[in-house]
Amino acid sequence: MTNTLDALTPAFAPFAARWDAEADRRAKLRTPEHLKALMDAQRAHNSARSTAARAQSQRAAARKESKNPFGTARRAAATADRAARQHKSETKTALKGARRDYPVTLGTLAVRTHTLHVVTSSAASWLLSSSHDLTTWPLLASAGLVGLNAVGLGLGRRKLSVQLDDGLSLEERQLVERLDPAYWVAHAADRGLSGTVTTPPQVTPGGIRCNVRLDGAWTTKALKDKTDNIRSLLGARTALRIRITAGTRGGWAVITLATRQATDGTSSLWTPDMIPADPGLMCIGLDTETGELVFVPFDERLLVSGASGTGKSWSVRVLLATAHLRGDLLFIDGKGEEANVWERVCRVAVETDEIAAAIDEAHAEMGRRKADMKRRGISVWDGRQLTVMIDEGQVVLAAIAKDKDRLQKLIELSSLGRSRGVVLWWATQYPVTDGTPGVHKLIAPNLLTRFSLRVAGTTQAQVALDDCAHYAPHQIPDGKQWRGHGYLKGYGPRLIRTWTLDDDGVRALPARYWKASAPATPVMVEPAEDKPAPLTNRDRVLAAVRDGARTPKDVTEATGLNKGTVSRELKALTEAGTVRRADKGLEVAA
Known part of the structure; x- marks a missing residue:
């Protein structure tokens, strides 16, 4: 069953990609500003309709009251009616524009479309039926379309994981076949990519890598602008990262598809023995x-x-x-x-x-x-x-x-x-x-x-990476699996997975507290089982209260800590029930 579904997935991937792209476009347009504009346009149109209806009624009444078409009352009513109808037309046009700027979600549109189809199909079924023969094919067709739409989306969004004999997944097999020069040249013109020619792609630990020859007026920047066309040509998933960079010489570009990561299966946990031997470097x-x-x-x-x-x-x-x-x-x-x-x-x-x-x-x-x-x-x-x-x-x-x-x-x-x-x-x-x-x-x-790592937008990316903002850290996918992934200025637009601690x-690290007055080479305090753990600020505050300090000022003088630290630690000890405030001041709870 899994192999069958994986075989069908590439055929439905373009449909799912177009669906997701349109759904994302509609979602981005549904901003609070566009919603406010739509509501204002609806109110204006309803008011204009009411005014137009009232003006039309007044014009009809004027006609009944006067038989003279050039009478003052009739001419005034006619002028008001024309102005009201014109205003109604203008507000209707504005309402249509506001609806385009704040469209319904794609899911809602699909529900409305299928509902209309079901209603009309049911009416047609009833009209075409007789007492002894019930024609149900329109209703069945509507239900079939709903099911086909759901199945198509489900298949198109599946992530292929089955490995073939050559070590490629079915998704990678499809992408490699479509990056092949024979397929690319035959279909590139249909996607507005005429004048570009690929070389046989290579599958690397970081995904699929393919060189592209740029003929005529093509440049790397122009090819980047056609990323959506390339995605459609390859039938790639919407979530698949596609990176286009300049080649090693002019007239060439490189397409990289992140179908896999070289870090897959490698633990991200850091330990002190991973510190580089070179004292001038550290591993990120x-x-x-x-x-x-x-x-x-x-x-x-x-x-x-x-x-x-x-x-x-x-x-x-x-x-x-x-x-x-x-x-x-x-x-x-x-x-x-x-x-x-x-x-x-x-x-x-x-x-x-x-x-x-x-x-x-x-x-x-x-x-x-x-x-x-x-x-x-x-x-x-x-x-x-x-x-x-x-x-x-x-x-x-x-x-x-x-x-x-x-x-x-x-x-x-x-x-x-x-x-x-x-x-x-x-x-x-x-x-x-x-x-x-x-x-x-x-x-x-x-x-x-x-x-x-991922930032909010282009403004933040400019400060975050300076002249390397084109790495686009704001476009790093949002998801738990992408936490700790980012770009390093000057390293190149290749994602780096950081270590975690x-x-x-x-x-478990040894304790050492720096002070401006400390000697140049402070003594390392190595944790040992036969030595007590170093006193914390909270321990010092508790000891001061136990020794008779009754006010925060007394605790500050006894411990030598900052007032803010004493206040924070006293609050924590009070909330924990270790210290309480009595009539005589602070005291250790029994």
Whole structure:
């Protein structure tokens, strides 16, 4: 049964592709603005119809009252009637345009069409029937059409997975046959592709790859504009990614069909032993077309962009772990959720006062290193790298928006810190520099290494990848299987699947907390079974309350923590029932 269905699927794929394309077009037109315009047009047309009916009635009454066709009353009524009918015609035309701009969904249109067919078929069946012979063929034909439509869509949308003797799936077999020069040349003209000639396609670990010769006035850009024509010629699924790039020499282009990924069957889980031996590089993931490791500079400023739900936090974790194990890490988390995992491992800043203090200390460390470099007569810092990670950038910028001095320190960290071993990494869901920015317009130009998962649109893509925005990160498919997939600026428009690090993996990292006044080489605190786990901020707050601190101020003085940290930890302890507020102040619950 599966083989039979897979054999039928290619024949129905173009039908399903056209259906899905039309359904998507209609869905995109159904915006709130178009709905408002349709409702306004309907109201205007109903009002015009009412006015026209009233004017027609008044004209008929005027005719009855006066026999003189040139009388003032009759001429006025006639003029009003003509104006009302003209206005009615204009509003009807406007209503038709509004309906085109806000069409019904394709499913609703299909239901209405089949309903009309059933009604008319039933009437025809009744009219053609006799007392002894009931003609039911129109009704059966309507039901058959409904079933055929549903079956066609189901078959056309099936994803083929059956492997043939040559290792190709049925979908790949069909695509390879249609990319063959003999088939392509015979059918290209029908799809507006006359003047292009393919070479025999190759099946690679990343999908099907085929060179195309461009004759006459054809260019790679012109061929890209014909992507929908190519999809129709090949009968490819709507969801199948088709990438068209320039060839190795002029007059040639390359079509890549992502029917498979080189990363299929490869675990995405990252472990510390995967850190490259070269201290100047870190691995961000795997090329989905070749399966090769993809590296980025470790000591370069970095911008990571990705809309909510694209796997940005998981992808960044691997980079943070590399920075933590190789040097010092200062994690400024604007949202706070990710810091819940990292606070047991490294220095984190979540509350506004913590963020301000972290920026001040990082800037002061940059100044201290400058003085040390001048004293030793060196131009590049030769000690441990301090990585300052900011996530989410929009929240952090909003927190210090009115503090021009602190914002200037952040800008200087991005522009001056690299040579002094203080490297800024920036992550944001909103890669825009205007309005409510996700990255400041004076910081973004300094972040030369850029990686982008799926973003909202072309504006975000321009900031996310700069002059490589044509990779189109906003067109990465939306789905769980595409989380953690993105493009690296300058690497080429090939998707990269990033590594992932779960919560347990983060907690297994050795704990080390950076402070501006710490020695140049802090001591690593390796977890061991015979050593107690390091005290957390929550443990310190609880111990202070147990020792007699009765107010948040007392706890702050006893622990030396920031007021925001004390407030957050007290709230958590109170909600958990560990600490309660009594008449005399804070106390540990019995």
